[in-house]
Amino acid sequence: MRPMIARAVALGLVAVAGPTLAQSPPGDASLGQSLFQDRCGMCHVIGGVGMGPDLTGVVGRKAASVPGFNYTPALSSSGLTWTRANLDRWLTDPRALVPGTAMRVKVLNEADRRNLIAYLTTLSKR
Amino acid sequence: MQPNKKSMTGAALTALAVLATGPAHGQTRTGAAAFGDWTTDAPGVTRKVTAADMPAPYATPSAGAGSAVVDKPAGAELHTLPGFSVTAFAKMDGPRLVRVAPNGDIFVAETNNGRVRVLRAADGATQAQATETFADGLDRPFGIAFYPPGSDPKWVYVANNNSVVRFPYQSGDLKARGAAQVIVAKLAQDGRGHSTRDVAFSADGQKMFVAVGSGSNVAEEMPAKTAAETAAWQADHALGAAWGPEVGRADVRVFDPLGQGDQVFVAGVRNCVTVTVNPTTQDLWCATNERDGLGDNLPPDYATRVAQGQFFGWPWYYIGDHEDPRQKGARPDLADKVSVPDVLFQPHSAPLELAFYTAKAGPAAFPADYRGDAFVALHGSWNRARRTGYKVVRLKLNNGIPTGEYEDFLTGFVVDSKSVWGRPVGIAVAHDGALLVTDDGGDTLWRVAYSGAH
Numbered sequence: 001m002r003p004m005i006a007r008a009v010a011l012g013l014v015a016v017a018g019p020t021l022a023q024s025p026p027g028d029a030s031l032g033q034s035l036f037q038d039r040c041g042m043c044h045v046i047g048g049v050g051m052g053p054d055l056t057g058v059v060g061r062k063a064a065s066v067p068g069f070n071y072t073p074a075l076s077s078s079g080l081t082w083t084r085a086n087l088d089r090w091l092t093d094p095r096a097l098v099p100g101t102a103m104r105v106k107v108l109n110e111a112d113r114r115n116l117i118a119y120l121t122t123l124s125k126r
Numbered sequence: 127m128q129p130n131k132k133s134m135t136g137a138a139l140t141a142l143a144v145l146a147t148g149p150a151h152g153q154t155r156t157g158a159a160a161f162g163d164w165t166t167d168a169p170g171v172t173r174k175v176t177a178a179d180m181p182a183p184y185a186t187p188s189a190g191a192g193s194a195v196v197d198k199p200a201g202a203e204l205h206t207l208p209g210f211s212v213t214a215f216a217k218m219d220g221p222r223l224v225r226v227a228p229n230g231d232i233f234v235a236e237t238n239n240g241r242v243r244v245l246r247a248a249d250g251a252t253q254a255q256a257t258e259t260f261a262d263g264l265d266r267p268f269g270i271a272f273y274p275p276g277s278d279p280k281w282v283y284v285a286n287n288n289s290v291v292r293f294p295y296q297s298g299d300l301k302a303r304g305a306a307q308v309i310v311a312k313l314a315q316d317g318r319g320h321s322t323r324d325v326a327f328s329a330d331g332q333k334m335f336v337a338v339g340s341g342s343n344v345a346e347e348m349p350a351k352t353a354a355e356t357a358a359w360q361a362d363h364a365l366g367a368a369w370g371p372e373v374g375r376a377d378v379r380v381f382d383p384l385g386q387g388d389q390v391f392v393a394g395v396r397n398c399v400t401v402t403v404n405p406t407t408q409d410l411w412c413a414t415n416e417r418d419g420l421g422d423n424l425p426p427d428y429a430t431r432v433a434q435g436q437f438f439g440w441p442w443y444y445i446g447d448h449e450d451p452r453q454k455g456a457r458p459d460l461a462d463k464v465s466v467p468d469v470l471f472q473p474h475s476a477p478l479e480l481a482f483y484t485a486k487a488g489p490a491a492f493p494a495d496y497r498g499d500a501f502v503a504l505h506g507s508w509n510r511a512r513r514t515g516y517k518v519v520r521l522k523l524n525n526g527i528p529t530g531e532y533e534d535f536l537t538g539f540v541v542d543s544k545s546v547w548g549r550p551v552g553i554a555v556a557h558d559g560a561l562l563v564t565d566d567g568g569d570t571l572w573r574v575a576y577s578g579a580h
Contacts, residue, residue, distance in 0.1 A: 038317040049190035051508045070544055072194040102195045104220055104566065106238050 032119030074100025163512035192508035209578025221564035230557030249558035269324035285323035309385035339397030345441035364390035366437030407526035430467035474507035475515035490575035491559025503550035
C-alpha cells in the first residue's frame with residue numbers, strides 16, 4: 001500500500017467506490033476564489049449581470065432560480081438543487097448532468113472543483 | 127474527386143438544412159437601419175456600420191439577455207444564398223476554432239475537453255469519414271497553426287489558455303507523433319478574463335503572432351497611475367499598452383517561432399479572438415470582441431487589419447477617439463492616437479473566427495467573386511436586449527482592402543427572442559472549396575458547398 005493511501009485509510013477517508021465529495025476534505029475557499037476569477041468570472045458576475053447567472057447564494061438553492069435570467073429549458077426543468085454533491089457533478093461535466101444546458105466549462109480536476117465549491121459556499125445571500 | 131451526387135440526395139439530404147433566400151441581395155443597410163436585430167437577418171442582407179452611427183454611452187441600459195440553447199426545433203433550417211447547400215458534416219463535442227492542414231485534414235479545437243481533433247474526408251464528401259484525437263490533456267486549447275507555412279509543415283502549434291505549445295507533425299498524421307514542446311510557458315499572469323488565445327505565422331515564417339484578450343471587461347482592476355507615472359510607463363512600452371493585471375493582454379504579441387523576443391505588436395484590441403494573415407496581401411487581421419455595459423448599440427465589434435505599433439483604444443477609448451466613460455480623463459495623451467477598425471459589426475455580435483476564402487478550384491468551390499473575401503462567425507450577443515449575431519457573414523474586400531460592408535451568408539440559428547439552436551464559432555475553407563463552420567451550441571461541424579453553376 002502506498003503511503004498516501006495508507007494515510008487516507010487511517011483517516012477513514014477511503015470509500016469502497018472511491019472518494020466522494022462528502023468524504024473529501026473541505027476545499028480551500030481562497031484557492032477557489034482565485035480559480036473562480038480565472039475560469040468563471042468572465043461569465044458569472046457576483047452580485048451583477050453577466051453572460052451567466054449571478055451565483056450569489058447558489059449553494060443550496062434550486063437550479064435556474066435567479067429571477068429574470070434566461071435559463072435553458074433543460075436547466076429549468078432539471079429539478080436540481082445545488083447541493084455540494086450536485087455542484088461537483090455539474091462542474092465535472094455540465095452537459096452530462098443536464099443535457100441541453102448552455103454551460104460549457106468543465107472543471108476536470110477534482111481538487112479544483114472542491115475549492116470552487118468551497119468558494120461558492122461563501123457567497124451567501126446578502 | 128467529384129461530389130458524390132448520389133449520397134447528397136440520400137441520407138445526407140435529411141441533414142440538409144437549406145433555404146435559399148436572398149431578396150435583399152444588393153441592398154446595403156446603413157445608419158440606424160444597420161443595427162436592428164436577428165429578425166432582419168437573411169442571406170444577402172448587407173450592412174455597413176460606421177463610427178458616425180454610434181449612439182452615446184448608456185443610450186439604452188446594459189442588457190443581460192443571453193440565449194438559451196435548445197435542440198434543433200422541428201422544421202428549423204439554416205438559410206444561405208441560392209446555389210449553396212449546407213450539411214451536418216460531423217457531430218462533435220464543443221467544437222471551437224477550426225483550421226485546415228495543407229493536406230486537407232481538418233483540425234478542430236474542442237476547447238472545454240482539452241483536446242484537438244482531426245477530421246478527414248475526401249474532396250466533395252458531405253460527411254467526415256474519420257475523426258481522431260490529435261492531442262489531449264491540453265489547457266483550453268483554441269488557436270492552431272501549422273509551421274513552417276507552406277505545403278509541408280513540420281509542427282502543429284496550439285495556443286492554450288496560458289501557454290503556446292507545439293507538436294511534431296508530418297503531413298497525414300492523425301495523432302501527434304511526439305510530446306508537446308513548450309514554446310511560450312506563460313502568456314499572462316493568470317488565466318482570468320477572456321480565455322481564448324490564437325496563434326499565426328507570418329508568410330515568411332519569421333514571426334509568430336499570439337493574440338491574448340483582456341483579463342476583464344474594461345480594466346476595472348487595473349490600478350490608476352498619475353499623469354507622471356503614465357508618461358513613464360508609456361515611454362518604454364508599446365503605444366497604449368496596459369499595466370498591472372492587464373500586462374501583455376488586449377494585445378497581439380509577436381515572437382519568433384521558438385517563442386523568443388516577446389513584444390507587443392498592437393495594443394488596445396480588447397479581445398482579438400482570431401489573429402490571421404490574409405494569404406493574398408500578407409496583412410495581419412484581428413476579429414475582435416469589444417466591451418460590454420455601454421448599451422445595446424455600443425460599441426461595435428470589429429474585424430480589422432492591424433499593423434505594428436497601432437493602438438485600438440481599450441480600455442480608455444473605443445472605435446477611434448471615443449472615450450469610455452468608465453475611464454474618463456485617464457489618458458488624454460492617447461485621444462488622437464486611436465486607430466479606427468476597418469469593418470464594424472453590430473455591437474455585441476461576438477465575432478470569433480475569421481478566415482479568408484482562398485479556394486480556386488474543387489468540387490465545392492465558391493464562385494470566383496468570393497475569392498479574397500473573408501468569412502466571420504458571429505457567436506451572438508448576450509449584452510443586447512434584442513439578439514444579434516448567431517450567423518456567418520462575408521466581408522467584402524477589394525484587392526485586399528475591406529469595404530466595411532458585411533453580408534449575411536448563413537443564418538437561421540435563432541429560434542425566437544429567447545432561444546437559439548446553434549452558435550457559430552470557427553470558420554475554415556476545406557480542401558475541396560467548401561466552407562466549414564463549427565457550432566458549439568449544436569455540437570456540429572457544418573459544411574457549406576457551392577453546387578450551383580460555375
